[in-house]
Amino acid sequence: MIARLIGGVPRRALILLALFALATLLAPLVAGDYLLTVFILMLYFAFTGQAWNIMMGFAGQLSLGHALYVGLGAYTTAILFVRYGIPPWIGFLIAAPIAMAVGGAMGFLAFRFKVGGVYFAILTIAFAEFARIGFDHFTWVNGSAGLFLPVAQFTHNDLWRLRGSPTMFYYMMLAATMLAFIGCRLLLKSRLGYYWLAIREDEQAARAVGINAFRYKMIAVVISAGMTSFAGVFYAFFYNNLFPEQIFNISRSIEIILAPLVGGMGTLFGPIFGTFILEGLSEGLRVGLDHAGIDIPGVKQVFYGVVLLVVVVLKPDGVWPWVAKKLGLVEREK
Amino acid sequence: MPLDIYLNVAVGGILTGLVYGLMALGLSVIFGVVRVVNFAHGEMMAIAMYIAIVLFAAFKLDPLIMLLPIAAVLFVFGYALQRGLINRFITQPEHSQFLLMVAIAIILTNVQLIMFGPDARNVQTTYAFDSYQIGRIIIDANKLYAALAALVVAAALLGFFRFTRTGTAIRACADNYTGARVVGLDVEKLYALTFALGSACVGAAGVMLILILDVTPALGPVYTLLAFVIVITGGLGSMVGALLGGVLIGLTEAMAGLIFTPSAKSMFAFAILVLVLLFRPQGIMGKRLT
Amino acid sequence: MSALLEVNGVSKRFRGLVAVDNVSFNVAQGAIFALIGPNGAGKTTLFNMVAGELAPNGGTITFDGQRIEGLTPDRICQRGIGRTFQIVKPFMGLTVEENVLIGALLRRQGVDDAREHARDVLRRLELYDKRNQVASGLTLPDRKRLEVARALATDPKLLLLDEVMAGLRPSETTRIVNVLRELNRESGITILLIEHVMQAVMALAQEILVLHHGAAIAQGKPEQVVREPAVIHSYLGAEAV
Numbered sequence: 001m002i003a004r005l006i007g008g009v010p011r012r013a014l015i016l017l018a019l020f021a022l023a024t025l026l027a028p029l030v031a032g033d034y035l036l037t038v039f040i041l042m043l044y045f046a047f048t049g050q051a052w053n054i055m056m057g058f059a060g061q062l063s064l065g066h067a068l069y070v071g072l073g074a075y076t077t078a079i080l081f082v083r084y085g086i087p088p089w090i091g092f093l094i095a096a097p098i099a100m101a102v103g104g105a106m107g108f109l110a111f112r113f114k115v116g117g118v119y120f121a122i123l124t125i126a127f128a129e130f131a132r133i134g135f136d137h138f139t140w141v142n143g144s145a146g147l148f149l150p151v152a153q154f155t156h157n158d159l160w161r162l163r164g165s166p167t168m169f170y171y172m173m174l175a176a177t178m179l180a181f182i183g184c185r186l187l188l189k190s191r192l193g194y195y196w197l198a199i200r201e202d203e204q205a206a207r208a209v210g211i212n213a214f215r216y217k218m219i220a221v222v223i224s225a226g227m228t229s230f231a232g233v234f235y236a237f238f239y240n241n242l243f244p245e246q247i248f249n250i251s252r253s254i255e256i257i258l259a260p261l262v263g264g265m266g267t268l269f270g271p272i273f274g275t276f277i278l279e280g281l282s283e284g285l286r287v288g289l290d291h292a293g294i295d296i297p298g299v300k301q302v303f304y305g306v307v308l309l310v311v312v313v314l315k316p317d318g319v320w321p322w323v324a325k326k327l328g329l330v331e332r333e334k
Numbered sequence: 335m336p337l338d339i340y341l342n343v344a345v346g347g348i349l350t351g352l353v354y355g356l357m358a359l360g361l362s363v364i365f366g367v368v369r370v371v372n373f374a375h376g377e378m379m380a381i382a383m384y385i386a387i388v389l390f391a392a393f394k395l396d397p398l399i400m401l402l403p404i405a406a407v408l409f410v411f412g413y414a415l416q417r418g419l420i421n422r423f424i425t426q427p428e429h430s431q432f433l434l435m436v437a438i439a440i441i442l443t444n445v446q447l448i449m450f451g452p453d454a455r456n457v458q459t460t461y462a463f464d465s466y467q468i469g470r471i472i473i474d475a476n477k478l479y480a481a482l483a484a485l486v487v488a489a490a491l492l493g494f495f496r497f498t499r500t501g502t503a504i505r506a507c508a509d510n511y512t513g514a515r516v517v518g519l520d521v522e523k524l525y526a527l528t529f530a531l532g533s534a535c536v537g538a539a540g541v542m543l544i545l546i547l548d549v550t551p552a553l554g555p556v557y558t559l560l561a562f563v564i565v566i567t568g569g570l571g572s573m574v575g576a577l578l579g580g581v582l583i584g585l586t587e588a589m590a591g592l593i594f595t596p597s598a599k600s601m602f603a604f605a606i607l608v609l610v611l612l613f614r615p616q617g618i619m620g621k622r623l624t
Numbered sequence: 625m626s627a628l629l630e631v632n633g634v635s636k637r638f639r640g641l642v643a644v645d646n647v648s649f650n651v652a653q654g655a656i657f658a659l660i661g662p663n664g665a666g667k668t669t670l671f672n673m674v675a676g677e678l679a680p681n682g683g684t685i686t687f688d689g690q691r692i693e694g695l696t697p698d699r700i701c702q703r704g705i706g707r708t709f710q711i712v713k714p715f716m717g718l719t720v721e722e723n724v725l726i727g728a729l730l731r732r733q734g735v736d737d738a739r740e741h742a743r744d745v746l747r748r749l750e751l752y753d754k755r756n757q758v759a760s761g762l763t764l765p766d767r768k769r770l771e772v773a774r775a776l777a778t779d780p781k782l783l784l785l786d787e788v789m790a791g792l793r794p795s796e797t798t799r800i801v802n803v804l805r806e807l808n809r810e811s812g813i814t815i816l817l818i819e820h821v822m823q824a825v826m827a828l829a830q831e832i833l834v835l836h837h838g839a840a841i842a843q844g845k846p847e848q849v850v851r852e853p854a855v856i857h858s859y860l861g862a863e864a865v
Contacts, residue, residue: 062429062432109611113611113615114615115611115612117428118371118429118432122559123608126559126563126608129559129600130604133597133598133600134601136597137595137598189735191729191733191734194726194729194735195726195729197715197717197726198715198718198726201715201717201718202715204697205713205714205715206715206726208675208698208701208706208709208713209706209726209727209730209774209777210698210778211730212698250555254440261433297447297448297452298448298551299448301440301443301444301447302441302445302448304440305438305439305441308433308437309438312437313419313434316426316430
């Protein structure tokens with residue numbers, strides 16, 4: 001398995017990756033509270049970006065409603081915790097199948113009925129919006145009034161019940177992101193991964209070599225949904241409050257796709273790199289605005305929109321492939 | 335509930351639906367010809383609505399009087415956008431172009447947020463609370479005027495495409511891009527013109543809609559989605575379909591708001607979208623998709 | 625020798641246009657069978673019905689003793705029929721080796737196994753040296769060979785070749801003809817091909833079926849068929865007979 005993991009990757013890349021991983025492990029020791037929160041957010045986007053990437057970059061289906069799965073994961077684990085005291089990890093065992101079932105249902109509808117491309121994207125938006133409005137009226141989870149988790153004063157980190165300091169959440173998300181990264185790498189080099197690539201490149205040709213495109217697209221959607229729901233668990237227990245209007249909002253879905261888009265869809269490191277650029281620039285912007293004394297809601301979003309615009313126009317494949325080539329980290333000859 | 339209320343709400347829904355239809359008509363024209371999925375459609379309409387509000391606040395002019403200038407502004411905006419930016423994406427994969435429009439939508443929505451704040455704004459015309467009575471049905475004046483204006487504009491647009499040379503040329507481009515170039519049509523210019531027309535259309539729809547609703551920066555994305563639902567339901571590429579789809583959605587929205595709860599009304603639009611995508615993806619009037 | 629492929633009374637209509645009209649033929653195991661005919665004769669439609677892209681309106685198709693008409697293309701490939709496309713469809717962003725590897729994965733669960741097999745196939749089709757090149761950078765003849773390699777990697781019993789020679793120079797045509805002949809001789813693979821390039825047809829085919837306006841007008845050994853008046857008529861017009 002180790003061979004499969006690192007086979008074909010240039011030495012330089014492996015060393016840089018190891019150094020990078022080391023840096024992330026040590027980060028909480030040197031970062032202040034605020035910076036730590038920024039890092040945690042970056043990990044959240046790197047993780048969800050990776051999960052989204054499976055559906056888009058690997059199976060070629062554009063989803064603009066991924067917040068749906070975050071919300072499902074968040075609400076399921078939160079409500080089970082609040083009402084029945086069920087710890088989040090157990091709750092996740094229930095939340096993930098729910099998210100996967102919903103994703104599967106959407107995938108089934110889409111693929112069975114040949115809904116693809118733009119239509120599929122619109123379908124994903126519709127589902128997320130449906131959830132947003134639906135949960136607003138869902139009284140069992142408090143609807144639009146919001147669901148609140150009890151924030152007790154913690155004296156120690158309780159990983160089991162996910163009550164604890166930001167540092168705990170940092171390492172939780174770091175572990176998740178690393179597992180996701182490694183998992184995706186293994187997947188990509190497996191039979192499943194190659195079949196996904198084939199479907200993405202040319203679905204008709206893939207069928208002609210015996211690939212059941214429907215089945216493999218479904219697998220991608222279900223994995224992507226399940227993974228994303230884990231991010232929801234984090235969201236619920238880190239922020240301790242959930243509002244349908246916010247968590248299912250299309251802005252959340254768009255935030256999720258920004259990192260992989262900027263970094264590079266279909267690449268492994270793309271989402272992570274993309275997060276760095278986005279958060280880095282975003283923090284720079286914030287510092288600049290603070291200095292200028294400007295505090296207007298919406299400026300950050302405009303900025304994201306502009307970044308997205310620039311990337312789509314200039315580097316539609318993402319910035320990471322270009323950077324990787326420049327750094328001599330690529331494994332493919334052209 | 336007495337039948338009267340159902341009828342009134344239904345009529346109101348149909349009238350509003352005509353305005354929705356006009357909005358969707360703009361999208362249908364853009365997608366049908368230029369093949370651009372205009373994800374910023376609702377946001378562009380919101381721009382028109384905000385312009386109407388600003389002008390109304392400054393000059394107390396009825397939005398309908400300012401219909402032409404505002405539509406013209408959107409026309410220019412659309413032309414520039416297509417010619418300057420979107421055009422180079424014609425040969426790119428579909429999702430690239432889609433994401434370009436998503437980016438533009440984000441920028442537009444948040445610029446609106448920065449400029450006007452999150453609160454709802456509206457226009458109080460002199461006839462805002464008037465109504466007409468036909469038999470047992472009460473019709474709101476603002477909805478009536480908006481719907482009539484929508485019909486006029488839609489008819490003009492349909493006439494343009496059917497009877498003028500430029501309109502026919504545009505339809506030729508839609509049918510066959512290469513063929514159109516081969517016979518010497520300046521496809522780029524025609525595309526820009528079409529996008530401009532679609533933008534003017536949605537701008538006009540915005541002016542009419544501000545008579546009926548309030549505008550907030552959050553309105554853009556909601557109506558973009560609604561426009562897509564309408565166009566897909568009515569049938570991509572069919573102008574009459576867009577109008578019919580608009581009426582259908584306007585009607586179901588109103589009735590759903592009445593029977594269930596107002597805030598849940600868009601859920602029905604989505605339910606319709608899912609049903610259409612599954613069982614009749616070409617929409618009511620559309621041609622069979624390959 | 626029993627027939628590997630039996631096509632029986634197969635028809636296909638497209639809204640009033642009869643593309644294939646009650647065509648029947650058998651392809652013996654290990655044979656090389658060619659489908660020829662003027663443009664629009666219905667050859668590719670017939671092909672697509674065997675390959676599962678289209679379902680016939682009437683008639684049956686039996687492969688290796690089992691009915692396959694109406695099955696989806698992936699099921700058909702799983703049964704043992706590999707195909708190439710008239711306008712080649714390689715996985716553009718992937719390397720030559722990856723393209724063939726994906727084909728090999730049909731019958732092999734392990735990626736390493738599949739890669740070994742892919743390399744064997746590449747060597748046979750003289751593409752081994754280019755295995756790390758990205759498909760989008762290949763010339764047309766190489767892409768055609770890649771297409772054949774990818775189909776071969778699925779270990780088919782029947783190989784469907786759709787105008788593989790189109791657009792190739794005579795020297796390239798000869799190369800591919802030789803490769804196909806070798807293949808048929810060594811492994812006994814059955815080949816059904818559509819072809820316009822008569823040089824290739826005469827060199828390869830053991831039996832030919834001629835289609836015209838969707839119907840079969842002649843069938844038999846190459847030398848016989850090309851002399852039949854009906855065939856000459858269909859290609860060159862009545863005066864030529």
